[in-house]
Amino acid sequence: MVGTLDIQRALADGVKAYEPGLLAAAHRGALYVDEVNLLPDHLVDLLLDAAAMGRAHVERDGVSVKHAARFLLVGTMNPEEGEPRPQLVDRFGLVVTVSAPRDAKLRAEVVRRRLAYEAGPDAFAARFAADETALAARILAAREAVPSVLLPDTELDRIARVCLAYGVDGMRADIVVARCAVALAAWHGRDRVTADDIRDAARLALPHRRRKDPLDPPGTDEERLEEALDQAGMDDDPDDDPQPPSGGPDDNGPDSGGGPDSNGTPDSSNRPQSSGGPNSSGPDSSGPDSGNGPDGSSSPDSSNASERGDDSxxxxxxxxxxxxxxxxxxxxxxxxxxxxxLRIAARGEGGHAGRRSPAFARRGRVVGSRIPRGKLAGAPHLPATLRAAIHRGALTAGAQVVQPRDLREAVHVGREAxxxxxxxxxxxxxxxxxxxxxxxxxxxxxxxxxxxxxxxxxxxxxxxxxxxxxxxxxxxxxxxxxxxxxxxxxxxxxxxxxxxxxxxxxxxxxxxxxxxxxxxxxxxxxxxxxxxxxxxxxxxxxxxxxxxxxxxxxxxxxxxxxxxxxxxxxxxxxxxxxxxxxxxxxxxx
Structure with a gap:
């Protein structure tokens, strides 16, 4: 990701040269990371440093380089596979939950368009060209209108109250909600931020920032956010006299909250369900497993729930x-x-990246070197490579020749899942x-x-x-x-x-x-x-x-x-x- 030593120039010319990585290539652009929650810790540290300073500092293989690395970070993930580190999550300004439509007509339309695209990509693109042109024009108009959008002090206070009620850490959430609300107002053609804009911005910017128990029931984030939004709205005094110079609330009123709309809390049908688990249709207490078994143990169903520890x-x-x-x-x-x-003591071989048992991996702590198994994987182990060349007699006082057969790759030990x-x-x-x-x-x-x-x-x-x-x-x-x-x-x-x-x-x-x-x-x-x-x-x-x-x-x-x-x-x-x-x-x- 940060680059490495240019092996070809090192072997051919005997010079140290830096080969740029993804962070250098992403400068002034977008860096897309799939499965961002599964990134190894050392890559997360690199992203955090680059995001904070706008520069990447590379110190490896005898090379010391600094280069600009300002980029838009876009990540996708499956939440069931675990959450990313809180520090990385906080660097994402807005988060959108994508789920399959629950409406049969919408699902059929998705399939219909997919088949139409496969039948003729050019014709499919031409079919929506006018819509894309109109959308691009609206985006440009909104971008030009952003500097003229007014963020009233009362709405700024509302943002602070929402963030406090939701329990987010730091100030980045307040800043992101304010900027997003201004952008939404410009998008809708308004010249000032309203309570509706703040409500919509909070749904995009806050849920992923709350420090939470990783095993919270589904829907907890949405419920707490709605409570925070309602609390922030009720704190306002509807009798306040809105003065334009002070930026008071507009006609919508601070207590209206915008009401539920199409951008509201995700439908409960999209949440994980507990179907398939034990339920009332399963074996009842009168069955052979009821606890009145031949071993003489007392039936837990006939005892007090607190006595048997099963009050559910x-x-x-x-x-x-x-x-x-x-x-x-x-x-x-x-x-x-x-x-x-609890870990497996023996080291695994190339398992899945995780944080439990030790395993040989492509990244991690360097513990040795070995002859490459085919093409060189990752960075070479330079000391071992030089020792191999010296042992072969290739390095003398007047010559520095390292052959590909002298290359040794580093052996890393990390953690696996x-x-x-x-x-x-x-x-x-x-x-x-x-x-x-x-x-x-x-x-x-x-x-x-x-x-x-x-x-x-x-x-x-x-x-x-x-x-x-x-x-x-x-x-x-x-x-x-x-x-x-x-x-x-x-x-x-x-x-x-x-x-x-x-x-x-x-x-x-x-x-x-x-x-x-x-x-x-x-x-x-x-x-x-x-x-x-x-x-x-x-x-x-x-x-x-x-x-x-x-x-x-x-x-x-x-x-x-x-x-x-x-x-x-x-x-x-x-x-x-x-x-x-x-x-x-x-x-x-």
Whole structure:
């Protein structure tokens, strides 16, 4: 991105020359980044520095260069794959959410135009040439009108109140909303900013700036923004006498807010839904898994909800109405905490960029050099290249000749994202003494950690006689929170069935994506009151990095989770120690 040493000139002429990168090419233009939320940290740092100073400073491979780098940064991303760093998000002035239309006529029109374009691109372009010309003329007229648009003091005060009510950090949000409101007024042909312009500008400039819990329920940003807008509007005194010199509000009034319009809050039909999770049509409490199992454990559905730590269910064992939309709040016994870092100890080979386990990658910390496997990938390792040339006798006092066969490439170690597969014991023994409430909080904390490290997550629960894949491997950690909120408990403990389901899931994912290494997290007290001995299933998970979170509590402990960890060749840690420190653990795969 920032450029590097010009290898051809270095080999041919023996001089150090700089080869410009993308930042130099994007000067006075636009820099488009796809999947901007997946950028490695060092590239994010480069973008932040260039955006702040308007210049790029390159120090690498013996080259020191400064060059101008002023550009318009445009990025696209899939929010389900994780959010970018807050510092980078704040550099984006406006954010637009793009979703598929929910109207059948609009969808049909999209397909119709796509087919028309494929049939004749030139004819298709000519069909809309007049519309594009008119749009370009309107944009030019709005740009010329921007300097003459008045931003009244009362509307500027409204912007400040909205930003304060929404809880954004810094002053960049206020400036962006003000500039956007002025541009919207010019676009609509008005000579002064109105409350409607501020409302529309706030919807574009504020939602992505709020510091939020990564596992907030869907729609939280929009709801809080509407509350902030309403609060800012109600704070105004409608009896104030608007004086033109002081820039008072216009005929629309500060309390009108513009009302809901086509640019309003996205329709709830476009939000992620919790369909597919456990619901009232699922198995009820009278089934074989109700908790009155042969092991004699008490039924969690017949006990007090707070006793079994599952207050998200009604007396008949079904989720309470509206509980699934509660997301994180439905599973938090206390605030989710920062868990210990669970990582795969062995280094991976070219996995997906992330923030969990160490892996050899194209970027990261240089740990050595090697002969290129085909074409040179990235920057060369100059000291190793010179040593190879010296060893061959190519460098003497009167000659400096480096052949392509002398080139050595740098070996980097960075961080990769993994498949984090949770296997959660939901049997009757886990529901006793509020243990499940603590377990849900722990799993929620681990889900947040996986979200921040850009992992894929999956969840398997076992209770009664079988295991169930409640969350197939996905990048949507939000869905994991919803499934965790509606988790049912009770019955016997088919631990072997849970491990067998985990082995099957990992095998499928390895065929689908061999580059992503799995990390198995088994949350259980180690009891197995149904099915075969778990040690007989353990060989199916041989070579899989695993951690057993021991949920056993009380003065008398049987140590069954430790036996399970020994069979899986996994690390074991008590549930109450999950939040202690950040010591990496995890067996090598």
């Amino acid at each position: 269910r009604s007396s008949d064992g079904t989720p309470k109405e509206g509980q699934a939309s509660g997301g994180a709040a439905a599973v938090q016994a206390g605030a989710a905490y920062r868990p210990r870092a 993994n498949l984090v597969l949770f296997v959660v014991d939901a049997s009757g023994s886990m529901a006793a003494r509020k243990r499940m409430t603590v377990v849900k909080t722990a799993v929620l904390s681990l889900l947040r950690d996986a979200y921040q490290r850009r992992d894929r997550v999956g969840m398997i629960t076992f209770r009664g006689r079988t295991a169930e894949q409640v969350l197939p491997p996905t990048s949507s950690h939000e869905v994991g929170v919803l499934r965790l909120a509606s988790l049912r408990t009770g019955g016997r403990t088919p631990l072997a069935a849970g491990l067998r389901a985990a082995a099957a899931t990992i095998a499928i994912e390895r065929r689908r994506d061999p580059r992503r290494r799995p990390l198995l997290i088994v949350v259980t007290d180690g009891r197995a009151t149904s099915g075969p001995d778990p040690a007989l299933v353990a060989p199916a998970l041989a070579g899989v990095a695993a951690v057993v979170v021991d949920c056993e509590s009380g003065p008398i402990r049987l140590g069954l989770a430790r036996r399970l960890a020994a069979a899986l060749e996994a690390d074991v840690m008590p549930l109450d120690a999950l939040a202690a420190g950040n010591t990496p653990i995890g067996k090598a795969a």
